[in-house]
Amino acid sequence: MTGCCGxxxxxxxxxxxxxxxxxxxxxxxxCTDVICCVIYxxxxxxxxxxxxxxxxxxxxxxxxxxxxSQGNLCGNNNVESGKDFTNKPYMMYYxxxxxxxxxxxxxxxxxxxxxxxxxxxxxYWIALTDILMQKVVATSTVFYAQYxxxxxxxxxxxxxxxxxxxxxxxxxxNSEAVLGRCIPTLIKDIxxxxxxxxxxxxxxxxxxxxxxxxxxxxxxxxxxxTGGLFENIDVNTIQQAGTALTTLLDFEDITAKIFKDFGSCxxxxxGLLTMGMIFALxxxxxxxxxxxxxxxxxxxxxxLGLVFGLWYTWEQYIAVSAxxxxxxxxxxxxxxxxxxxxxxxxxxxxxxxGVILIILIILLLFLCKRIRLGIQMIxxxxxxxxxxxxxxxxxxxxxxxxxxxxxxFGVIAVYLAxxxxxxxxxxxxxTNIADTTCDPATFSPANTxxxxxxxxxxxxxxxxxxxxxxxxxLFWNMNFVMAFTQxxxxxxxxxxxxxxxxxxxxxxxxxxxxxxxxxxxxxxSLAFGSLIIAIVQMIRVILEYIEFKVKDNDNIIAKFVLKxxxxxxxxxxxxxxxxxxxxxxxxAVHGKNFCRSAKDAFFLLLRNIVRVAVLNxxxxxxxxxxxxxxxxxxxxxxxxxxxxxxxxxxYKVGVVPLNYYYVPxxxxxxGTYVIASMFFSVYxxxxxxxxxxxxxxxxxxxxxxxxPYFMSKSLMSLAGKKNKKEKxxxxxxxxxx
Numbered sequence: 001m002t003g004c005c006g007x008x009x010x011x012x013x014x015x016x017x018x019x020x021x022x023x024x025x026x027x028x029x030x031c032t033d034v035i036c037c038v039i040y041x042x043x044x045x046x047x048x049x050x051x052x053x054x055x056x057x058x059x060x061x062x063x064x065x066x067x068x069s070q071g072n073l074c075g076n077n078n079v080e081s082g083k084d085f086t087n088k089p090y091m092m093y094y095x096x097x098x099x100x101x102x103x104x105x106x107x108x109x110x111x112x113x114x115x116x117x118x119x120x121x122x123x124y125w126i127a128l129t130d131i132l133m134q135k136v137v138a139t140s141t142v143f144y145a146q147y148x149x150x151x152x153x154x155x156x157x158x159x160x161x162x163x164x165x166x167x168x169x170x171x172x173x174n175s176e177a178v179l180g181r182c183i184p185t186l187i188k189d190i191x192x193x194x195x196x197x198x199x200x201x202x203x204x205x206x207x208x209x210x211x212x213x214x215x216x217x218x219x220x221x222x223x224x225x226t227g228g229l230f231e232n233i234d235v236n237t238i239q240q241a242g243t244a245l246t247t248l249l250d251f252e253d254i255t256a257k258i259f260k261d262f263g264s265c266x267x268x269x270x271g272l273l274t275m276g277m278i279f280a281l282x283x284x285x286x287x288x289x290x291x292x293x294x295x296x297x298x299x300x301x302x303x304l305g306l307v308f309g310l311w312y313t314w315e316q317y318i319a320v321s322a323x324x325x326x327x328x329x330x331x332x333x334x335x336x337x338x339x340x341x342x343x344x345x346x347x348x349x350x351x352x353x354g355v356i357l358i359i360l361i362i363l364l365l366f367l368c369k370r371i372r373l374g375i376q377m378i379x380x381x382x383x384x385x386x387x388x389x390x391x392x393x394x395x396x397x398x399x400x401x402x403x404x405x406x407x408x409f410g411v412i413a414v415y416l417a418x419x420x421x422x423x424x425x426x427x428x429x430x431t432n433i434a435d436t437t438c439d440p441a442t443f444s445p446a447n448t449x450x451x452x453x454x455x456x457x458x459x460x461x462x463x464x465x466x467x468x469x470x471x472x473x474l475f476w477n478m479n480f481v482m483a484f485t486q487x488x489x490x491x492x493x494x495x496x497x498x499x500x501x502x503x504x505x506x507x508x509x510x511x512x513x514x515x516x517x518x519x520x521x522x523x524x525s526l527a528f529g530s531l532i533i534a535i536v537q538m539i540r541v542i543l544e545y546i547e548f549k550v551k552d553n554d555n556i557i558a559k560f561v562l563k564x565x566x567x568x569x570x571x572x573x574x575x576x577x578x579x580x581x582x583x584x585x586x587x588a589v590h591g592k593n594f595c596r597s598a599k600d601a602f603f604l605l606l607r608n609i610v611r612v613a614v615l616n617x618x619x620x621x622x623x624x625x626x627x628x629x630x631x632x633x634x635x636x637x638x639x640x641x642x643x644x645x646x647x648x649x650x651y652k653v654g655v656v657p658l659n660y661y662y663v664p665x666x667x668x669x670x671g672t673y674v675i676a677s678m679f680f681s682v683y684x685x686x687x688x689x690x691x692x693x694x695x696x697x698x699x700x701x702x703x704x705x706x707x708p709y710f711m712s713k714s715l716m717s718l719a720g721k722k723n724k725k726e727k728x729x730x731x732x733x734x735x736x737x
Contacts, residue, residue: 025494025514029521029591036531036594037524040480047473050466051412058415066091066114066180069149069453070440071422074116074180088116092147092182094169112427113166113451115149120175120182127163127170147172166427166451261658268641269664269671276634276672280679281392283626287683288382292375294625295618299364299371306357313353317346370611373718374618377694380712381686384496387503390511391492391686395678398485402478409474416470419463425455475537479530483584486685487522488515491588493689497697498710514588525587525594529580536573543569585689589696601692608695619687623680630676631669638668 031037065073068091072078075089095112148168162168173184262269320343364371385391426443428434428450443452491514499505507513518526547562579598582605586597605612642661658664694711698719701707708723709716716722 025491025498025517025589026591027517029517031521031524032587032591032593033522033524033528035524036528040476040524040527040531043473043476046469050416050469051408054412054415054419054466058418060414060418062418064180065089066116067422067454068116069114069451071424071454072116085116088118090117090120090177090180090182091115092117092120092169092175094166096173096184113149113169113453115147117147117182120177121147121172122174123172124174125172127159127168165445258660258663261660261664265642265658265664268638269668272634272638272641272668273671273675275637276630276668277675277679279633280626280630280672280676283630284392284679284683285382285386287622287626288379288386291378291382291622292372294622295371295375298621303357303360303364306353306360309353310350310357313346313350317343317350320346367610367614369718370614371618373611373715374615376714376718377615377687377691378619378622380690380715381493381683383712384493384686384690385683387496387506388492388510391489392679392682394489394511395485395681398481399678401481405474405477405481409470412470413467416463416467423455424452427451427453471541472534472538475534476527476530479533479537480526483526483530483580484518486581487518487526487584487588489682489685490514490585490689491517493686494585494589494693497690497693500708500710502712517591518588521591522587525597526584528594529583529598533573533576533580536569536576540566540569540573581685581688582692585692588689589693604692604695604699611695612691615687615691619684623684627673627676627680631673634672635665635669638665 061073061076065075067073068085070081070083072081072083072085074085074091077084077086091114093112093114145168148162149166159168163170175182175184177183320341323341424438424440424443425435426433426438428447430447430450433446433450438452440452440454445451488511492511495510495514496502496506543562543566547559547566550558550562553559579602582601583594583598586592586601587594590597590600592600642658642665694715697710698721701709703709703716703721703723705724709721711719711721
């Protein structure tokens with residue numbers, strides 16, 4: 001084992017030298033970056049400890065069931081408080097206007113009393129009506145005592161006091177249960193109703209002036225500007241809360257319809273995804289024949305487009321020059337038509353178009369050979385995949401591991417989020433004490449209406465640190481799995497390239513052997529490379545968090561700096577991914593440690609920078625075209641299937657219309673794109689591996705019988721190389737004759 005960069009590292013950027021013992025991926029190799037392997041193992045042990053702590057201390061039911069203001073779980077038997085709410089699975093908010101944000105409703109933090117109820121209210125009622133009746137006729141009408149925090153009689157005489165103290169709701173609205181929360185249907189029923197003056201009572205304390213007309217003629221009375229108990233209950237706040245919750249109100253109904261649609265058309269979804277997989281596989285195989293055609297057609301189309309653009313802009317310049325529009329001085333304007341009427345605009349467009357056209361023609365003239373080499377490399381990748389079809393499906397193994405890792409992350413995060421003790425804050429109109437912590441057992445209200453209410457679970461700062469640990473573990477583990485997949489594929493494709501007679505000299509199970517070498521020798525190097533990417537990703541998450549925290553800040557400079565940092569680290573992650581990918585290829589071939597492999601790959605690419613740029617451009621373009629063609633074809637087919645325009649006799653999709661046909665269509669499109677990306681990621685890895693092997697073959701060998709080239713004859717022809725072995729054989733035969 002050597003250090004990070006190895007003691008034996010060549011200090012100069014020198015081309016690879018001929019090694020008579022090198023004939024492809026080295027079998028006699030040693031373990032690399034063992035220290036990193038030990039660190040990664042210790043990290044996984046730590047993650048296991050975090051998982052055990054989260055599982056033993058957490059209670060996901062706290063997140064699944066809503067919690068009332070006293071910290072009791074609705075739909076649960078709360079042993080500690082002695083309140084059995086098994087038959088009260090829903091939670092009602094006294095003042096929904098305090099929960100404008102949907103995220104606040106789902107995560108807690110609404111500073112309004114909340115009670116567990118057996119069913120959501122189905123009536124409209126306002127306490128002010130009963131309070132006025134008590135003052136006028138000293139009687140009480142029907143009262144909804146079941147929604148109060150204390151057990152009360154059906155008829156009471158101190159309703160105004162109970163409402164003021166937050167023990168009873170000030171109003172009740174017809175509601176629906178959404179994720180266990182009672183959400184008013186006001187937005188659906190009466191949002192469009194007008195606000196009108198109804199009547200005035202000659203009462204010194206309160207004047208009722210506005211109301212909303214509910215379905216069936218029932219009047220919901222809303223006081224205006226009373227400055228008392230109902231000061232914040234007005235039309236605007238209720239509409240604001242309802243607008244924010246519009247998507248949540250129909251959640252259950254929409255979800256039910258979507259699941260019903262999936263139940264009707266799931267065979268079609270599976271069939272279309274299977275067709276997408278077959279189409280992607282077919283596209284990868286035929287790339288050896290169509291790669292050159294697609295590239296040259298696109299380049300010719302680009303040239304013709306630039307020629308047409310040059311002609312059109314010059315014609316517009318001549319036409320505008322004949323007019324007198326340019327009598328005024330040039331000025332900047334938001335009206336685009338102003339620029340189209342200026343000769344300066346068309347002249348600038350013509351010059352820009354002409355410069356781009358000239359540059360492109362020069363590049364094509366000088367890079368024509370390298371473009372042909374790039375196309376041939378793509379064809380070689382298709383040949384290698386065709387010889388080892390199992391490699392196309394190997395990423396499924398990686399995706400399954402990533403799904404397991406992501407699921408484990410979610411479970412640990414949920415258990416950690418349900419850790420901690422109930423956290424209570426004061427709800428008060430006094431800004432000095434509002435939202436401060438309190439203890440419901442010892443709380444004494446300083447003002448009328450002050451209450452100590454449950455907000456969320458927390459109180460332990462270590463929980464947040466463990467969540468960060470869990471998030472970092474997600475990044476590191478996912479990158480580790482991707483690294484292992486890349487090394488295994490690179491080893492298989494390298495075995496194919498370095499086989500002198502293809503496919504006869506290719507090992508029987510190249511992918512299996514490559515996977516075994518990675519498991520036995522290079523887990524430490526994979527942990528090292530994935531750690532670097534995980535650190536950069538974690539920094540990006542921290543920057544996102546900081547930006548979220550300061551989004552309301554007016555400091556423009558700070559926001560600009562954050563944007564720049566986010567852009568820089570995004571670019572840094574892309575660069576590191578490129579370097580680590582090529583480092584993994586060198587690890588698979590030579591078995592060196594991560595730093596040595598990264599250095600060798602970097603300088604090998606640097607010595608052939610023009611070829612690298614051309615190949616990456618062509619490869620990226622062709623792979624994007626392939627993914628878009630496969631996805632678009634299956635997407636169009638899914639549209640005709642799910643919209644009922646393609647009908648199969650006796651099959652229910654063609655008979656029963658779907659409620660939301662675009663939902664399964666979107667699922668098919670996304671699924672097809674993921675499947676196509678999986679296949680083309682293997683293709684991309686094959687091309688990169690073969691390209692590095694090709695560059696190394698060019699440097700190591702010279703085509704002599706002692707140092708023959710391992711590349712195919714097509715690549716040798718494009719590179720202007722050939723093996724001299726056959727020529728010498730002919731000379732010997734002639735001498736013999």
